[in-house]
Amino acid sequence: MSVPHSKKKITILGVTGSIGQSAADVILSDPERFDVQVVTANTNAELLAAQAIKLGAKKAVIADESKYDLLKSKLDGSGVEIAAGEEALLEAASEPADLILAGIVGIAGLKPIMKAIEQGTCVAIANKEPLVAAGPLVMAAAKQHGTTLLPVDSEHNAIFQVFDFDRPEGIEKITLTASGGPFLKWSTDQMANATPEQAVAHPNWSMGRKISVDSATMMNKALEVIEAHYLFGVEPDRIEVLIHPQSVVHSMVEYKDGSILAQMGASDMRTPIANVLAWPERMETPGQRLNLTEINQLSFEQPDLEQFPALKMAYECLEQGLYACVALNAANEAAVDAFLTHNIGFLDTIGCVSHILGDITKTELNTIDDIISYDEDIRQKAYGFITGRHKKAVAVS
Numbered sequence: 202m203s204v205p206h207s208k209k210k211i212t213i214l215g216v217t218g219s220i221g222q223s224a225a226d227v228i229l230s231d232p233e234r235f236d237v238q239v240v241t242a243n244t245n246a247e248l249l250a251a252q253a254i255k256l257g258a259k260k261a262v263i264a265d266e267s268k269y270d271l272l273k274s275k276l277d278g279s280g281v282e283i284a285a286g287e288e289a290l291l292e293a294a295s296e297p298a299d300l301i302l303a304g305i306v307g308i309a310g311l312k313p314i315m316k317a318i319e320q321g322t323c324v325a326i327a328n329k330e331p332l333v334a335a336g337p338l339v340m341a342a343a344k345q346h347g348t349t350l351l352p353v354d355s356e357h358n359a360i361f362q363v364f365d366f367d368r369p370e371g372i373e374k375i376t377l378t379a380s381g382g383p384f385l386k387w388s389t390d391q392m393a394n395a396t397p398e399q400a401v402a403h404p405n406w407s408m409g410r411k412i413s414v415d416s417a418t419m420m421n422k423a424l425e426v427i428e429a430h431y432l433f434g435v436e437p438d439r440i441e442v443l444i445h446p447q448s449v450v451h452s453m454v455e456y457k458d459g460s461i462l463a464q465m466g467a468s469d470m471r472t473p474i475a476n477v478l479a480w481p482e483r484m485e486t487p488g489q490r491l492n493l494t495e496i497n498q499l500s501f502e503q504p505d506l507e508q509f510p511a512l513k514m515a516y517e518c519l520e521q522g523l524y525a526c527v528a529l530n531a532a533n534e535a536a537v538d539a540f541l542t543h544n545i546g547f548l549d550t551i552g553c554v555s556h557i558l559g560d561i562t563k564t565e566l567n568t569i570d571d572i573i574s575y576d577e578d579i580r581q582k583a584y585g586f587i588t589g590r591h592k593k594a595v596a597v598s
């Protein structure tokens with residue numbers, strides 16, 4: 202006879218996004234296991250309301266206050282409590298839960314993640330940008346408050362599953378795999394003319410627009426190198442990236458005796474999400490399954506750093522210090538947004554980050570407020586670059 206256990210209380214930050222919707226799918230596949238507390242979104246009130254009702258959430262929070270009335274009308278009579286604004290988002294992250302899934306995109310997720318960590322609530326982190334920009338502070342806060350952090354990113358979740366946390370001295374290196382994105386075989390000239398629609402059409406994964414563009418520039422892998430360094434405490438020279446276009450091996454840990462432990466699975470975020478939601482148990486997942494007999498080939502190759510310079514930038518930023526990682530992330534967020542809104546070209550995204558990184562000086566960042574203020578300064582500089590590029594493009598056409 203199975204022992205009935207109490208339901209796990211889950212809060213989902215960013216429930217309307219790709220990660221949030223995959224998490225909802227996993228939760229709804231085993232509703233007896235979970236009890237959804239708060240769900241949040243930025244502006245998409247309609248989908249937030251629909252998700253709150255579907256998941257039986259107690260509360261729905263929308264960051265954009267102008268969407269409060271719409272959310273209210275959509276949830277009228279549902280019994281779901283509602284709130285709006287940045288403060289309400291922080292409160293959502295502080296409300297009691299067994300696990301908070303951090304699925305917001307960008308640095309906007311940093312303060313909510315810190316709030317959740319300060320409550321000692323287990324945080325499953327998909328939202329990589331806060332780790333890139335504030336990794337040392339996030340990890341120190343988790344240590345101070347005894348908070349468990351669970352990685353959701355498929356590569357980091359793979360490493361998490363095969364990393365010997367009790368004997369890390371036995372680990373030689375970790376290898377992050379990268380699909381190479383949609384432009385792996387494209388020339389630089391072709392990439393110069395890539396459209397947002399082409400850039401977000403990832404060959405293996407279905408994801409939000411920002412991370413899809415990051416995958417196309419390989420900035421995503423750059424952010425992941427920094428994320429892995431902070432999450433696992435492994436030095437950058439022991440973090441390797443290999444191109445693995447099939448996205449079957451999600452990442453690997455190599456031990457000193459030559460053993461390589463890898464985690465494999467389908468290209469479906471519902472697997473790593475189920476892994477963290479059920480952790481330390483395992484649950485059935487509604488996601489796709491890997492059929493090894495259908496895979497003819499697993500290939501691995503070194504990335505071309507000339508074609509994808511973002512990777513090199515990640516190692517250089519780690520060597521320079523936290524301020525450089527903040528700058529890398531902030532410039533990239535501004536540039537990707539400008540590309541997605543057709544204000545700059547695809548290669549200008551990396552051009553913008555490179556330009557910004559060439560113009561920064563060592564800056565002490567000791568608090569989250571320091572980081573947020575430096576992030577804002579860098580964004581302003583990036584907007585200057587973007588406006589210049591945009592004017593040039595308009596003049597040429």
Ligand SMILES: NC(=O)c1ccc[n+]([C@@H]2O[C@H](COP(=O)([O-])OP(=O)(O)OC[C@H]3O[C@@H](n4cnc5c(N)ncnc54)[C@H](OP(=O)(O)O)[C@@H]3O)[C@@H](O)[C@H]2O)c1
Pocket residue numbers: 214215216217218219220221241242243244245246264290304305306307309327328329330353354355406407408409410411412470
């Ligand atoms: N998607 C994946 O497969 C995947 C895999 C690994 C890691 N990740 C990481 O997970 C994070 C989420 O990615 P995603 O692809 O799910 O992104 P997404 O589809 O764009 O969803 C982003 C979510 O964050 C909310 N949001 C955006 N800006 C916000 C703000 N300023 N304040 C509060 N909420 C805000 C959005 O709300 P609205 O809908 O209202 O805008 C939405 O719910 C990213 O950091 C990404 O790198 C994603």
